[in-house]
Amino acid sequence: MRGPERFLRRFGAGVAAAALGLSFVGADEARRTERRSGFDDMSRETQAMQRDDTANPGMLWVQEGEALWNRKEGTAARACAECHGDAAASMRGVAARHPAFDPATEQPIGLEGRINRCRQVHQGADAFAWESQDLLAVTVFVAHQSRGMPVAAEDPRLAPFRENGRRLFGERLGQLDLSCAQCHDDNAGKRLAGSVVPQGHPTGYPLYRLEWQGLGSLQRRLRNCMAGVRSEPHAYGSAALVELELFLMSRAGGMALEAPAVRP
Amino acid sequence: MALALLLGASATPPGAVAEAGLRPYVVEGDAIPAPLTGTPGDAGRGRAVVADRQRGLCLLCHAGPLPEERFQGTLAPDLAGAGARWSEGQLRLRLVDGRRLNPDTIMPSYYRVDGLTRVGPGWRGKPVLTAEEIEDVVAFLATLRD
Numbered sequence: 001m002r003g004p005e006r007f008l009r010r011f012g013a014g015v016a017a018a019a020l021g022l023s024f025v026g027a028d029e030a031r032r033t034e035r036r037s038g039f040d041d042m043s044r045e046t047q048a049m050q051r052d053d054t055a056n057p058g059m060l061w062v063q064e065g066e067a068l069w070n071r072k073e074g075t076a077a078r079a080c081a082e083c084h085g086d087a088a089a090s091m092r093g094v095a096a097r098h099p100a101f102d103p104a105t106e107q108p109i110g111l112e113g114r115i116n117r118c119r120q121v122h123q124g125a126d127a128f129a130w131e132s133q134d135l136l137a138v139t140v141f142v143a144h145q146s147r148g149m150p151v152a153a154e155d156p157r158l159a160p161f162r163e164n165g166r167r168l169f170g171e172r173l174g175q176l177d178l179s180c181a182q183c184h185d186d187n188a189g190k191r192l193a194g195s196v197v198p199q200g201h202p203t204g205y206p207l208y209r210l211e212w213q214g215l216g217s218l219q220r221r222l223r224n225c226m227a228g229v230r231s232e233p234h235a236y237g238s239a240a241l242v243e244l245e246l247f248l249m250s251r252a253g254g255m256a257l258e259a260p261a262v263r264p
Numbered sequence: 265m266a267l268a269l270l271l272g273a274s275a276t277p278p279g280a281v282a283e284a285g286l287r288p289y290v291v292e293g294d295a296i297p298a299p300l301t302g303t304p305g306d307a308g309r310g311r312a313v314v315a316d317r318q319r320g321l322c323l324l325c326h327a328g329p330l331p332e333e334r335f336q337g338t339l340a341p342d343l344a345g346a347g348a349r350w351s352e353g354q355l356r357l358r359l360v361d362g363r364r365l366n367p368d369t370i371m372p373s374y375y376r377v378d379g380l381t382r383v384g385p386g387w388r389g390k391p392v393l394t395a396e397e398i399e400d401v402v403a404f405l406a407t408l409r410d
Contacts, residue, residue: 173381173382175380175387175392177381178372182370183370190339191338192325193317193324193335194334227384230386230387231383
């Protein structure tokens with residue numbers, strides 16, 4: 001899987017489809033079976049914006065996150081860097097394996113939750129509010145250290161939570177009575193109004209959305225979709241959203257992380 | 265008690281559907297032959313509902329012969345010719361509760377409030393379209409003969 005995906009990212013869908021055609025896989029069949037990042041369905045301009053760190057607006061949050069990483073916080077007056085050192089080494093691969101198993105609670109914990117736990121326990125600081133600029137900045141700074149690494153959220157201790165995430169992915173919600181799977185499994189690649197329905201692989205979060213004019217988390221994106229089918233979105237940090245994240249990461253297993261991605 | 269049950273049963277024809285707050289209707293085969301309202305639908309108003317991405321939502325998934333509307337969907341069949349493919353009664357059931365015909369369809373049930381999960385507070389107890397809007401859309405779709 002990883003070979004073709006990297007190929008797709010580098011050379012674009014058309015060339016990749018042609019290459020698959022040579023190995024006697026029809027282009028339609030390839031579209032149904034190959035996992036694609038939302039990156040592959042973006043315009044050339046938006047792809048270029050993500051690729052170029054001087055044009056990618058998400059890099060502003062990465063810089064802000066680096067400043068927070070080095071700032072003394074809380075009653076302990078301790079910076080993240082004082083324990084974790086150089087993030088380029090210590091945080092490499094961390095985002096690729098979250099949500100991870102948290103032995104203290106025996107539950108899955110996402111990257112944002114982990115950062116807030118660390119603030120409270122080791123810095124004596126208050127948790128950042130969900131979706132606050134500070135939490136997004138530290139999260140994207142950490143996630144950026146895993147850019148290009150394969151998603152590997154496969155801890156077997158999380159199996160029951162992953163299964164619940166899978167169930168939630170298939171659950172019909174809201175006045176429009178639609179599940180995630182009905183669009184992102186069964187109808188990915190077709191157009192909802194003008195937009196290609198992506199397969200829904202969370203490889204780029206936190207990411208910069210042109211529609212948001214800002215950085216946002218995967219949970220924000222999940223809540224957007226839930227509001228879109230006219231359901232009551234699950235709360236930030238709820239078990240349901242963490243389990244959905246966990247299932248989506250395992251579904252994207254092996255795909256390359258892109259944080260901070262840019263999306264339309 | 266037995267008499268009331270008998271009367272109730274005799275007053276309710278097979279295929280009758282009645283949800284709280286919604287007008288009752290009768291399903292016959294794959295159609296709802298009788299309109300939901302006493303007044304006939306208006307095709308012009310129906311066209312506006314179909315084009316409205318907050319009300320009808322139709323063009324999010326369907327393409328249709330509304331040339332001024334850009335960014336039409338490709339998730340569902342083109343609406344062109346719908347009036348030739350289906351009778352008004354068949355169109356009405358497909359709008360009201362198409363999941364009776366195909367439980368796996370992505371077509372929402374536009375006139376149904378029961379059996380839904382976690383409906384948002386602003387939408388609870390309300391169908392996607394009113395009975396009048398359903399009749400207007402049926403009238404418009406019936407004009408799409410080519």
